[in-house]
Amino acid sequence: MSVGSWEFFAFAALVIVLYHLYNGPRYHLWVLALANVLFLATWLETPQETWLAVGTIVAGYAVGRLLQDGRLRGRVVVAVYAAALLGIFVYTHRYGLALVGYSYLMFKQIHALIDAEAGRLPTLRPLAWFDYTCGFYVWLSGPIQRYGDFVAQADRDGRPPDTGQVLAALDRVVNGCFKVLLVAPWIAAHTGPAVVLEAPAAPYFWGRVAAFAFGYYAFLYLDFGGYCDIVIGLAALLGLQLPENFRRPWLARNMLDFWQRWHVTLSLWLRDYVFNALYLALLRGIPRGGAVWAVLAYLVTFDVAGLWHGLTWNFIGFGLMHGVGTAANQVGRMALKRWLSPAALARYQGHHALRVPATVLCQSYVALSMLIFAYPPHTLLAVWNVARLQVGG
Amino acid sequence: MSAVRNLLRLLWLACKVALLLAVLWHGVQAPPHFVYQQF
Numbered sequence: 001m002s003v004g005s006w007e008f009f010a011f012a013a014l015v016i017v018l019y020h021l022y023n024g025p026r027y028h029l030w031v032l033a034l035a036n037v038l039f040l041a042t043w044l045e046t047p048q049e050t051w052l053a054v055g056t057i058v059a060g061y062a063v064g065r066l067l068q069d070g071r072l073r074g075r076v077v078v079a080v081y082a083a084a085l086l087g088i089f090v091y092t093h094r095y096g097l098a099l100v101g102y103s104y105l106m107f108k109q110i111h112a113l114i115d116a117e118a119g120r121l122p123t124l125r126p127l128a129w130f131d132y133t134c135g136f137y138v139w140l141s142g143p144i145q146r147y148g149d150f151v152a153q154a155d156r157d158g159r160p161p162d163t164g165q166v167l168a169a170l171d172r173v174v175n176g177c178f179k180v181l182l183v184a185p186w187i188a189a190h191t192g193p194a195v196v197l198e199a200p201a202a203p204y205f206w207g208r209v210a211a212f213a214f215g216y217y218a219f220l221y222l223d224f225g226g227y228c229d230i231v232i233g234l235a236a237l238l239g240l241q242l243p244e245n246f247r248r249p250w251l252a253r254n255m256l257d258f259w260q261r262w263h264v265t266l267s268l269w270l271r272d273y274v275f276n277a278l279y280l281a282l283l284r285g286i287p288r289g290g291a292v293w294a295v296l297a298y299l300v301t302f303d304v305a306g307l308w309h310g311l312t313w314n315f316i317g318f319g320l321m322h323g324v325g326t327a328a329n330q331v332g333r334m335a336l337k338r339w340l341s342p343a344a345l346a347r348y349q350g351h352h353a354l355r356v357p358a359t360v361l362c363q364s365y366v367a368l369s370m371l372i373f374a375y376p377p378h379t380l381l382a383v384w385n386v387a388r389l390q391v392g393g
Numbered sequence: 394m395s396a397v398r399n400l401l402r403l404l405w406l407a408c409k410v411a412l413l414l415a416v417l418w419h420g421v422q423a424p425p426h427f428v429y430q431q432f
Contacts, residue, residue: 164395167402174409182416 179226191215
């Protein structure tokens, strides 16, 4: 059952009505659990997939509780468990057995177990754990909520949202539908490489090149952002507030700014559990290499982010571009802090004449990385050659 | 005042849903549905 399908909306409507028939945290958790089981049943096609999902959810809960009870100790336990999850992820990808939604299940479990081990999490409860890890509205592509946030909301008295909130949530769902069902497919259909390759002599050549260059970025934003609008709106109708995933990424003026606006929950996850972990470990090893370690940590973090999408060269290229972009951004930021006074730095950062070209440059870099993400090298090379011939001719 | 405002919002929402359904009804191509990583 895809988000955006008629079946999904009918199912979600039924769940929302059932959810608000009675007001009580336990009742709400049970309704969500029932909805999650039914939703997952539409995605789990083989016994192997079912065992993989059930096994991962149960094992995550067991390890988390053992860590919280003190019967298992140490970060090494979490590291071994995370490595096992990653191993399953890579193995199932490699042999075409990948379970849809598994990577988001993995992100949530790794977060929960790291925080459980550090004593930062409320005691795990089976029903809340199941609803947290398998929420039907976030199973496919997030946003990645944190366990403490989910439980705090689930334990509240979930009074139905008032009329204004219902209208705002419905408006968000409808806006998401426009993006996912109309605008994104239209962009996908009209900005592929064919617009450049199939009619190089047609008018508005450079306009079509620009449409191709920014098309996939726009498509991805509208498709993923629209999906997030739908699920955040539906969750709001249940009285649950999901974290935002997109904050106008097209306004980002540099790569660090971009990652505070694009897929924000993944970005925060990467910051907390990859970047910070690696940077602090490197600093503990050699305390004097702060700047170098920060650059290295950015490179590794975004390569991890690239590889998470798949083990192919285009995803490696995508990760490398974002790793280099953020690392260069960090180096520039440190240099400016060293050279400029705080007042001069504030003037520089707020200067409109600099902000516009910086934003155009950043957006172009991101759009290029998205092309590398989406298309094989020979397609990009073909477009490049056609454009070069136009310049030459 | 709030009731009038909500009524106007509801009307606006109904117009948007009607437009969406009308366009979908007249056959826009099937959505590509998350061609990026979904696992």
